[in-house]
Amino acid sequence: MTAISVSNLSKRYGKTRALDNVSIDVQLGEMVALIGASGSGKSTLIRHIAGLEAGDGETGKVVVLGQVSQTAGRLMRGRTAGRVAVIFQQFNLVGRLSVLTNVLIGNLGRVPRWRGTLGLFSRSEKEKAETALARVGIPQVATQRSSTLSGGQQQRAAIARTLVQEAEILIADEPISALDPSSARRVMDVLATINTQDNITVLVSLHQVEYARRYCKRTIAMRDGRVVYDGPSTSLSNTFLAELYGDASEELVLPESPAELLRALPVRPNSHDPVHMLA
Numbered sequence: 001m002t003a004i005s006v007s008n009l010s011k012r013y014g015k016t017r018a019l020d021n022v023s024i025d026v027q028l029g030e031m032v033a034l035i036g037a038s039g040s041g042k043s044t045l046i047r048h049i050a051g052l053e054a055g056d057g058e059t060g061k062v063v064v065l066g067q068v069s070q071t072a073g074r075l076m077r078g079r080t081a082g083r084v085a086v087i088f089q090q091f092n093l094v095g096r097l098s099v100l101t102n103v104l105i106g107n108l109g110r111v112p113r114w115r116g117t118l119g120l121f122s123r124s125e126k127e128k129a130e131t132a133l134a135r136v137g138i139p140q141v142a143t144q145r146s147s148t149l150s151g152g153q154q155q156r157a158a159i160a161r162t163l164v165q166e167a168e169i170l171i172a173d174e175p176i177s178a179l180d181p182s183s184a185r186r187v188m189d190v191l192a193t194i195n196t197q198d199n200i201t202v203l204v205s206l207h208q209v210e211y212a213r214r215y216c217k218r219t220i221a222m223r224d225g226r227v228v229y230d231g232p233s234t235s236l237s238n239t240f241l242a243e244l245y246g247d248a249s250e251e252l253v254l255p256e257s258p259a260e261l262l263r264a265l266p267v268r269p270n271s272h273d274p275v276h277m278l279a
């Protein structure tokens with residue numbers, strides 16, 4: 001089954017064409033990078049796939065896990081509730097609550113609402129959340145307030161919540177753009193591991209193409225609301241990017257020296273490496 005299917009989707013904000021007849025398909029089990037310079041439409045596409053916004057016109061359609069989530073500018077909410085998780089660059093966690101409670105919130109679709117709202121989770125639910133935190137490499141922060149976590153830890157806690165939620169698709173909108181290279185690598189390692197070990201389909205938007213090349217077999221590149229490349233990440237040479245983006249390509253290529261780059265991007269763990277070894 002196709003995990004995500006977007007066809008002929010367009011969206012304007014005033015005079016800005018944020019999405020211009022976008023069509024993409026992501027298959028179950030894939031880990032796909034969405035790259036593009038600032039303003040190219042990545043976040044807008046993600047919001048549409050996540051069912052947070054409806055496109056314009058009569059032609060656009062989004063199908064997620066076989067369910068139509070929008071068609072012809074009309075949203076059909078709730079059809080894939082719980083099966084798709086979205087994490088953003090920021091604002092994924094409730095800062096005043098403990099990390100464990102934030103992860104347990106992933107269970108809310110499953111436990112009675114009154115129990116969830118009162119924070120009454122069972123021992124086994126708590127154990128599941130603790131296991132998820134261990135899998136993303138941050139078991140030690142379970143009792144901390146979420147507001148005290150580093151940016152990378154916050155992203156990993158949000159991924160742990162996705163595991164508890166048992167989501168089948170994870171869409172991550174620039175999860176590493178505010179992080180230093182080593183934290184960015186840890187977050188990307190965790191995404192790669194949940195993709196290979198848990199078979200969670202991952203669509204991740206990234207500013208920098210190195211991470212796409214390193215972690216995702218396939219990259220979709222956007223420019224001015226259009227898909228300008230969809231294919232193997234290995235074909236995205238810097239020369240090709242320069243042709244595709246002109247001056248804006250500088251934004252997509254890491255500025256570090258080759259030595260720093262090598263340090264930032266060590267060999268990706270194979271699918272048998274337990275994630276908790278990555279902390």
Ligand SMILES: Nc1ncnc2c1ncn2[C@@H]1O[C@H](COP(=O)(O)OP(=O)(O)OP(=O)(O)O)[C@@H](O)[C@H]1O
Nearest residue numbers: 013016017018036037038039040041042043044045
């Ligand atoms: N709610 C909105 N109202 C008006 N314009 C918007 C809105 N959302 C997005 N846009 C515009 O649509 C275009 C695409 O924006 P989008 O945020 O999708 O780009 P992006 O590729 O995610 O950029 P970045 O990498 O900077 O996050 C931009 O020109 C942006 O200013």
